[in-house]
Amino acid sequence: MTTVLSAVTAPEGVERAIVPPFGVISGAQVQGALQGQEKEILELVEATYRLHGAGDSVNPPSYFLRFPDRPSARIIALPASIGGPTRVDGLKWISSFPENVAAGVPRASAVLILNDHGTGYPFACLEASIISATRTAASAALAVAWLSRGRPRPMRIGFVGVGLIARYIHTFLTGTGWSFDEIGIHDLSADSAAGFRGFLDQLGTAGRVTVHDSAENLIRSSDLVVFATVAAEPHVSDPSWFQHNPLVLHVSLRDLAPEILLGSTNVVDDVEHCLKANTSPHLAEQLTGNRDFLLGTLDDVMAGRVTVPTDRPLVFSPFGLGVLDLAVGKYVYDKVVSSGDLHIIDDFFHELRRHG
Ligand SMILES: NC(=O)c1ccc[n+]([C@@H]2O[C@H](COP(=O)([O-])OP(=O)(O)OC[C@H]3O[C@@H](n4cnc5c(N)ncnc54)[C@H](O)[C@@H]3O)[C@@H](O)[C@H]2O)c1
Numbered sequence: 001m002t003t004v005l006s007a008v009t010a011p012e013g014v015e016r017a018i019v020p021p022f023g024v025i026s027g028a029q030v031q032g033a034l035q036g037q038e039k040e041i042l043e044l045v046e047a048t049y050r051l052h053g054a055g056d057s058v059n060p061p062s063y064f065l066r067f068p069d070r071p072s073a074r075i076i077a078l079p080a081s082i083g084g085p086t087r088v089d090g091l092k093w094i095s096s097f098p099e100n101v102a103a104g105v106p107r108a109s110a111v112l113i114l115n116d117h118g119t120g121y122p123f124a125c126l127e128a129s130i131i132s133a134t135r136t137a138a139s140a141a142l143a144v145a146w147l148s149r150g151r152p153r154p155m156r157i158g159f160v161g162v163g164l165i166a167r168y169i170h171t172f173l174t175g176t177g178w179s180f181d182e183i184g185i186h187d188l189s190a191d192s193a194a195g196f197r198g199f200l201d202q203l204g205t206a207g208r209v210t211v212h213d214s215a216e217n218l219i220r221s222s223d224l225v226v227f228a229t230v231a232a233e234p235h236v237s238d239p240s241w242f243q244h245n246p247l248v249l250h251v252s253l254r255d256l257a258p259e260i261l262l263g264s265t266n267v268v269d270d271v272e273h274c275l276k277a278n279t280s281p282h283l284a285e286q287l288t289g290n291r292d293f294l295l296g297t298l299d300d301v302m303a304g305r306v307t308v309p310t311d312r313p314l315v316f317s318p319f320g321l322g323v324l325d326l327a328v329g330k331y332v333y334d335k336v337v338s339s340g341d342l343h344i345i346d347d348f349f350h351e352l353r354r355h356g
Contacts, residue, residue, distance in 0.1 A: 020116050020123035022348035025336050027127035033335040034134050034328075038141070038175030041328060045138040046302065048082065048327040049269070053299030056083035057323045059270070064277065072232075073097045080322030082330075089115040092128055092325040098230045101192075106164050107230065108132065112329040121349065124333050128325065129164075131332065135324040137168035139269065139298075140249045141176050143316040144224065146301050147247055147267065150310050154247060158184030158222030160215050160236075161229030161252060162196035169226055169251070170200075180207040186218040188229075216241050223247065227255040234280060239263040242313040250280065250317040258284035264313040266294050267301060273319040281317050 034041065051057055058081040065075040074096050081089040094110035101107055110128035115121065148154055157173070157180045159166045170183075183200060187193040193211050200209050212218040219225055219241045226249045229235075237257035242248070242264065250256060253274075261284045268274040268281060271294060275282045284293050296306040298316065308314060336342050 019119060019121050019349055019352060021342075021344045022122065023124045023333070023336075023342040023344050025124060025126040025332060025342070027130055029336050029341065030127050030130045030332050033332040034130065036175070038138070038172050041134060041138045041331070042142055042145070042172070042176050044327055044331055045135060045324055046142055047084070048086075048321075048323055049139075049142070049297075049299045050302065051082065051084045052270070052321065052323050053297065053303065057081060059273070059321055059323050061273065061276065062319075062322070070097075072099060078320075078322035078325060080326050082323045082326045086327055086330050087117045088326055088330050089117060089120070090122075090322075090326050090329065091115075092132065092322055092329075094128065094132055096230075101163070108164070112325055114326070114329055114333060124329075126329050126332060128329065131325055131328050132320075133164055133168040134172075135328045136165060136251060136318070136320060137172035138328075139318050139320075139324060140169045140226070140251060140316075141172040141178075143249060143267070143298055143318070144173065144178065144247065145176065146298065147308060147314055147316060148224075150308065151245075151247065151314075152223070154178075154224035155180055156182040156184070156222045157224045157226065158186070158212070158218040159196070159226045159228065160186050160218060160255065161227060161231075162187045162192050163228060163230075165228040165251060166196060166226060167199055169228065169249070174203075180224075182221070183207045183209045184212050184218040184222050185209065186212045186215050219246070220244070225249070227252045229255055231255050233278075234258075234260075234283070236260060245311065245313050248313060248315040250315050253279040253281075253317055253319065256280040256315065258287045260313070261315060262288070262293055264315045265309050267296060267298055267308070267314070267316045268294060269298055269318040269321055271297065273321065274317055276319075279317065279319070 063077040078092040092112045112126045112128035113122050114124040116123050185193050223246050225246050229252045234257040300306045
């Protein structure tokens with residue numbers, strides 16, 4: 001930390017530690033810092049995956065808080081620590097309440113706490129639903145950049161489930177140079193499909209937009225398929241829908257039956273994370289009793305440790321890593337600090353003399 005609010009001084013006058021100021025960063029500030037920065041964020045996410053792959057991070061399993069009285073809801077804690085030039089620790093605390101959507105507010109809400117590397121003191125609380133959607137979309141666009149190599153450039157994209165995450169993924173793909181002749185939409189909710197179509201119309205998207213009434217039609221007519229539903233268990237199970245070997249971004253993790261994965265090449269972001277919590281890769285592991293169906297991680301692909309076959313469907317299943325939230329959150333924090341707009345809560349840490 002470079003900024004100093006208060007030096008904690010022991011009674012005898014010996015300086016013991018430096019406590020950083022505690023800042024709060026609103027969603028509007030987060031959005032302002034990230035808007036239009038797709039290429040830079042993609043590079044940041046790539047560098048963070050490489051750092052994580054090299055072991056310069058701590059990223060324990062996410063902790064899922066679930067409620068007997070609200071079975072569709074959950075709040076997940078993602079603690080992490082990142083080394084490299086960023087050197088920051090922290091926690092994303094993210095709620096998923098799918099019923100919110102019917103009430104007109106987004107499903108997910110979140111905060112990100114950043115902790116100082118030197119003292120452990122939390123030094124910032126950021127609105128994090130935008131950070132989370134941004135790092136997810138950046139990771140998806142990064143996967144397309146690496147996994148589409150050696151394949152025909154995808155020109156027909158199809159989205160299964162078109163909420164906030166689908167919108168961010170579309171923004172990141174177009175912001176990093178992709179354009180599509182055809183954009184397919186399939187959603188169980190006609191309102192969601194219409195909302196996403198309206199978003200594309202507003203952008204003035206050049207490609208032809210089609211709303212499909214079945215996932216089968218959409219998948220068969222797309223060479224890049226994005227799953228961003230809230231399905232709790234597989235609803236796509238026929239491998240023949242994938243016989244044209246599409247690239248599949250399986251962002252919502254639980255849409256595909258194990259049979260689909262077993263007929264595909266599978267890349268994940270982190271093996272231990274992804275094979276948990278009844279994700280489709282977890283179901284495939286339970287069915288086969290092994291992990292042979294996994295090719296490796298996206299970092300393995302980027303580092304050239306594995307070669308991706310082009311004659312099978314290719315499924316990327318990213319569990320979503322806390323280190324990505326930290327990297328993007330610290331990027332936002334640094335930008336807000338350098339603009340002079342950090343809202344500091346004076347005296348947030350107040351009891352700073354151990355013996356009064
Ligand atoms: N892997 C990651 O890193 C990561 C990160 C963030 C979010 N996610 C996941 O992305 C998903 C989407 O998040 P969101 O915020 O956009 O949610 P959202 O609620 O805004 O949108 C989800 C959409 O999926 C639709 N849907 C649900 N089941 C469907 C089905 N079987 N077929 C077609 N459409 C269906 C819903 O009608 C809704 O419109 C969630 O599952 C979330 O957990 C993953």
